[in-house]
Amino acid sequence: MNATLIALAEPNRLRIVELLREKPCPVGEIAKRLRLRQPQVSKHLRVLSDAGLVDVRPVAQQRIYELRSAPFDELDKWLETFRRSMTYRMDRLDDLISERKAKKEREKQRGD
Amino acid sequence: MNATLIALAEPNRLRIVELLREKPCPVGEIAKRLRLRQPQVSKHLRVLSDAGLVDVRPVAQQRIYELRSAPFDELDKWLETFRRSMTYRMDRLDDLISERKAKKEREKQRGD
DNA sequence: GAAGAATATGCCTTGACAGGCATATTCTTC
DNA sequence: GAAGAATATGCCTGTCAAGGCATATTCTTC
Numbered sequence: 001m002n003a004t005l006i007a008l009a010e011p012n013r014l015r016i017v018e019l020l021r022e023k024p025c026p027v028g029e030i031a032k033r034l035r036l037r038q039p040q041v042s043k044h045l046r047v048l049s050d051a052g053l054v055d056v057r058p059v060a061q062q063r064i065y066e067l068r069s070a071p072f073d074e075l076d077k078w079l080e081t082f083r084r085s086m087t088y089r090m091d092r093l094d095d096l097i098s099e100r101k102a103k104k105e106r107e108k109q110r111g112d
Numbered sequence: 113m114n115a116t117l118i119a120l121a122e123p124n125r126l127r128i129v130e131l132l133r134e135k136p137c138p139v140g141e142i143a144k145r146l147r148l149r150q151p152q153v154s155k156h157l158r159v160l161s162d163a164g165l166v167d168v169r170p171v172a173q174q175r176i177y178e179l180r181s182a183p184f185d186e187l188d189k190w191l192e193t194f195r196r197s198m199t200y201r202m203d204r205l206d207d208l209i210s211e212r213k214a215k216k217e218r219e220k221q222r223g224d
Numbered sequence: 225g226a227a228g229a230a231t232a233t234g235c236c237t238t239g240a241c242a243g244g245c246a247t248a249t250t251c252t253t254c
Numbered sequence: 255g256a257a258g259a260a261t262a263t264g265c266c267t268g269t270c271a272a273g274g275c276a277t278a279t280t281c282t283t284c
């Protein structure tokens with residue numbers, strides 16, 4: 001769970017994942033489409049792989065990366081428990097009010 | 113979205129969020145229950161607040177922190193589109209592969 | 225088996241960030 | 255208004271991870 005979040009937190013890795021959401025992709029194409037250097041892409045894919053977010057499949061010299069669904073299912077379950085415990089805050093108005101208060105607080109403390 | 117993930121990626125912050133899932137909580141109690149130093153807790157809460165994950169409500173000298181639902185709703189939406197495109201992808205996986213091969217063949221024969 | 229394509233890895237540098245601690249700030253109570 | 259509780263902030267340090275680059279590795283094709 002935490003591993004999944006850590007892997008997804010890095011901006012370029014998130015971009016890679018969102019690209020892979022469309023379709024499986026070889027390293028070179030990822031690098032090209034996201035305008036990243038190939039070594040960095042390989043490293044990011046390594047991290048994603050270690051976290052269980054992607055699978056690799058070799059085709060000739062290429063390596064096709066694709067998303068695994070398991071971690072996303074987990075994340076979904078985790079979110080579900082959250083939704084349950086937060087349903088009592090359904091009214092938007094209450095949210096907006098406390099939001100305004102918090103913002104004021106922050107400004108005040110910064111001496112703005 | 114990315115901000116939410118970054119905020120959640122830090123292990124102790126994740127613990128704080130999971131604690132707040134139960135009920136709103138003042139800083140001191142968070143520190144005590146998670147066995148963290150108060151300043152670190154305040155700093156983590158600052159990050160969570162900046163990311164819009166929590167709200168603050170002052171009560172006497174205490175500050176009660178509570179989760180906001182909006183970011184989790186967003187995360188949920190994001191995940192939903194993900195699941196959609198992943199099942200779609202799974203169905204068409206083989207098609208995409210042979211498609212790619214065919215494209216390569218064509219490029220090759222053109223002398224690319 | 226030599227050349228070249230696609231990818232992975234190792235080393236280095238730098239920036240960001242979490243923890244520790246002291247201290248400032250805010251609020252209450254007397 | 256002084257004392258003390260609850261919290262925030264500033265500074266310092268160490269660590270870790272991402273980017274850059276060179277190079278190793280693997281596979282294909284001739």
